Amino acid sequence: MAAQLRFSPLFHSKIFTGNCRPRTGKISGLSSLLPTTSSLSWSPALSLLPRASIPSQAFTAGGGGNDSGGPGHRGSGGGGDHGGDGHSRDEPERSDLVGPIGLFVNGWRARVFADPQFPFKVLMEELVGVSSCVLGDMASRPNFGLNELDFVFCTLVVGSILNFVLMYLLAPTAAVSASAASSLPSYMFEPGPFSLFSRIGTFAYKGVTFAAVGFAAGLLGTAISNGLISLRKKMDPEFETPNKPPPTVLNAITWAMHMGLSSNVRYQTLNGVEFVMEKALPPAGFKASVVVLRCLNNVLGGMSFVMLARITGSQKAVSDEAKAGLISHGSDVVSAAESADSELQSSDSHLK
Template identity: 30%
Template structure:
């Protein structure tokens, strides 16, 4: 629940053992042993005053970044703007991972929409061409395929999107798991993400870890998709035992899933890393001040080309690996 401070007072700083006393921000960013803050940067204090908000009303990761001095005024401004957006604001309030991406990457929603539209259109066109006159009678297979396509596209954009990282997680616990999680959070979201704080080792680790994540997503999606397809085929065969379709040999689930997972880990990972780098390092600097629609249009063309190249690469990969 959001709590606004009283008219005329400074932003409320959460603290313990003080009987609810309030402390005015002075701007040095240090924080007390009781979890409160000895100061608040003037630009952040001004934003909180403007929105009639207290620090305690912000999500915990924002409070932490205020205390350690890493929250920028642009981050806080974007957060307030997101909160006011219909539906997206409601989702952002209850979904920290989405909130983190929306704040750190203003183009997250447009890039996600572009990727999903491209995936839907290209997959539908391919399915209609492949199934021909049987498309509507095999609509259940198409539905299964298109859902898995969209899940995969969503995962690719989600995993490569910059986030509002919380560097404090690993320092608050001795847990080995959370310690590892803290280290992973400090990696760039894609290998060539802009920023001087990332070392070459961190960028290489990002490339490897994203490959493993993509491979796992691809493998699991393929297992689910092929298993669902096999289940639908068996159901059809039981209902229509005399159909000529019963003679069609189905591809093995495990071999196909391993091949697709490897393809995602290598081909998809490298291609989408390149797309993200071009958008962040070339398009965004070139299009500063330009209409957002121009960036979206160029991104759409580039991601369409990436999908086309990926489709061709998969054909060669599948033949080389022996699954087709």
């Protein structure tokens, strides 16, 4: 469900060149309308961000080469403080919180400072991306998933966590300098002087990263889902789930395989397709095509995960177990009939 975790070409309209002026092109307004990532495709870590990051020079307030519409622009004119409070205009405010919460809050502020549309993109990705994924998940199950709503709920929880974590990791911050650009392309088919080894390395690196995030989110999401179902059973002793809860570790491994294989392949392919469409279609047609492709990609991601979960056995429906029981029982009946027939034949031979 998620091949569009990237910042090229959709995000490249926000990347500044040496003279600190944004590039222009067909898709200059698209990044403000669409989230730059998508569900169940999930992303590289911060070490790969410099290629899609904004130079720190682009955030210096005051006169000069910055356009007023640039991301993270905080007003104009001279000065360096916000009303004398000690915070520079070219840096996001820091939180007084400590520990993991403080790190998260400061990271969130840095991302919003670099891209004011970041909260909106996260919201749209959670609503549209996860909804498309769940739709594909339900469409792949018997009776449109109504008999396996516990599995669908687990997919919803894991997908929501995956989307947020990967968008957070991919988002640029003002603190990352363009001089630290990675030698790897952001996706396999990105235009540029990249060697075949570098492109293969990008595919492998993204696959490992996607798998790691998928495993972590699978562990957390499955534990949350199973915990909520257990809490419901304690509150309502008569409540019974239609299926056995998915094993936490096995379900997390399934998510890791799905992210490293299916999502990674779709991520690379979709980025290449969008690059070709950008060159061939007018801006309006390109935007509409991207929306359609991303929704279809998320639906396909949900369907592919259900197929993989059936193969690994992480999500076994009662109907599947009943079929397996019937098959086993039928084989036992056949073997018993064959043994009885052989006994009759031997008794007939003795009588003769």
